[in-house]
Amino acid sequence: ASGIGRTRARRRRAAHAMVFAMTPASIRTHASSGSARGARSSGSTMPAAAASSVRASSSAPFASAKRHRRVTRARASLGSIGGARADRGTALAARSHAFRALASSDDADDASSECPVCDPPEATGVQPRAMDANDIDYKMMALSVAVGLAVRFACPVPESLTPRAWTLFAIFASTVTGLVAKPAPVGAWAFMALTFTVATETLTFQEGLAALTNEVIWLIVVATFFARAFIKTGFGDRLGLLFVKAFGHTTLRLAYGLQTAEAVLSPAMPSTTARAAGVFVPVINSLDVKTRAYLMGQQLQGGNVTSALLLSAAAQNFLCMQIAQAQGLVFENLFLEWFVASSVPCIVSMLVTPLIIYVVDPPGLKETPEAPVAATKALREMGPLRDQESKMVVGLGVTVALWIFGSQIGVSAALAAMIGLSILICLGVLTWNDALEQKGAWDTLLWFSILISMSGQLNTLGVVGHFSSIVSGALAAANFGWPQAFAALHFGYFIMHYFFASQSAHVGALYPAFLSMLIASGTPPMLAAFSLAFNTNLFGGLTHYASGQSAVFFGSGAISLPTLWKQGAYMSVVNFAIFGTVGMAWWRVLGLW
Secondary structure: OHHHHHHHHHHHHHHHHHHHHHOOHHHHHHHHHOHHHHHHHHOOOOOHHHHHHHHHOOOOOOOOHHHHHHHHHHHHHHHHHHHHOOOHHHHHHHHHHHHHHHHOOOOOOHHHOOOOOOOOOOOOOOOOOOOOOOOOOHHHHHHHHHHHHHHHHHOOOOOOOOHHHHHHHHHHHHHHHHHHHOOOOHHHHHHHHHHHHHHOOOOOHHHHOHHHHOHHHHHHHHHHHHHHHHHHHOHHHHHHHHHHHHHOOEHHHHHHHHHHHHHHHOOOOOOHHHHHHHHHHHHHHOOOHHHHHHHHHHHHHHHHHHHHHOHHHOHHHHHHHHHHHHOOOOOOOHHHHHHHHHHHHHHHHHHHHHHHHHHHOOOOOOEOOHHHHHHHHHHHHHOOOOHHHHHHHHHHHHHHHHHHHHHHHOOOHHHHHHHHHHHHHHOOOOOHHHHHOOHHHHHHHHHHHHHHHHHHHHHHOOHHHHHHHHHHHHHHHOOOOHHHHHHHHHHHHHHHHHHOOOHHHHHHHHHHHHHHHHHHOOOOHHHHHHHHHHHHHHHHHOOOOOOHHHHHHHHOOOOOHHHHHHHHHHHHHHHHHHHHHHHHHHHHHHOOO
């Protein structure tokens, strides 16, 4: 056993040495002068002898093909992150992330050693998957197809529906099953569902892709490019460090500072995963190791609430409101109405979350006087606001202003985002290649357009109305008033997220049906739409696979799996209590019910 341990240690040191050799000379010099700080931020160490031997040689032989693949991934991670952020402090943080990926993968297969922090799934717009993007799970595919066949041929067609409507429902049931079972990547599975739908003449090609010109879906795509600009310019890092400098004297104050930073960043970075991977995980990893588990946990749980505060804080918010509008709800100023409805319960939850986790899972270190000093030093190294950051602020300011006031001059939210993106491209903050590289955004454009189109046709053909009448009749027979049905349906919607690894997929699969059932039960439509959308954000930290940001925080290695699940459970209870009492009282004042 001791021999195996020594072998692992030698492999780890060799891997670290090779990554150090790949680091540019200017960074190595900087790292040598601050090796103690680098060791703390990376959570790993490298012997001085190994470092000196590496500096004397620009390369080292690879011991095996497996290690070669691991170092290649580390090299790619350093290139993608370091290239986007020119400052030396960020490059060192990227190198520390690569160290952690290598150290944790010494005895793991290549497929299981990917580090979500080094290659965050949604920072590039890609939803997290438990499978490789090119894999096909034929067992899960057979299961998904079997569900559709059972619905179509084992269940009789209701008298109020046509065979065409029932066939579309069967295909939709098979598609939704595939979102949970993951027989293929989401985009590929949706594309196959569309192909089958058109081939069987259940829908025409135009009907199957009718939502492709939907403004809200394009708003999601364009908003993803803004998140990329935030990371590329490093402006998100600067904001995070400014809040650490202002609030970081104690761990609890630091937690509130990070939550405030998340709220400030959320209008411009409509992806909780982009904010986590691009800003908060690197910042927290630079702090004392005894504070990381607490800060990661409270940031994950608090970030879910922050995502519900503003419409533009998360992509799934736009998706929810698009579905609500497709079901006939009309909003005069959606951005303002969302914020007014969410403000009070979200602010209360943001104030409570760090404190509750501080009491239940306290940090190992409660006083952090060195955090503001470290943040000040990092800001000094970054220097004054760079030209690209200033341009980012200009483009962002115009976009946010149009999001808030654009409806008064006839500018839609999607057009406002397009104007902002055009400004960023003209100013050189983003290139069109940057936009093309956001594969997940283009993937979302396809698969969600297909789901929205199917959902709209289900409503047109009377399928949604058929099931809504069944639910409303069952609730009436059980003597359920709308408040009881409201609570039961929200609980069911929330608890079913244990079977999903994407909030957007959850929305596409369940939000239309649950919104219809809430309205059919007698719940006021506006209350049903907003509360269900807020609920969609709250389960983002339920498990380590519940969302992209959850995978990123867990992948940092700072928070254990049992702790994350435990915090997800008790904070769910806390948020249900807050939104069920404070939220309902506030919505009563607003006249939503």
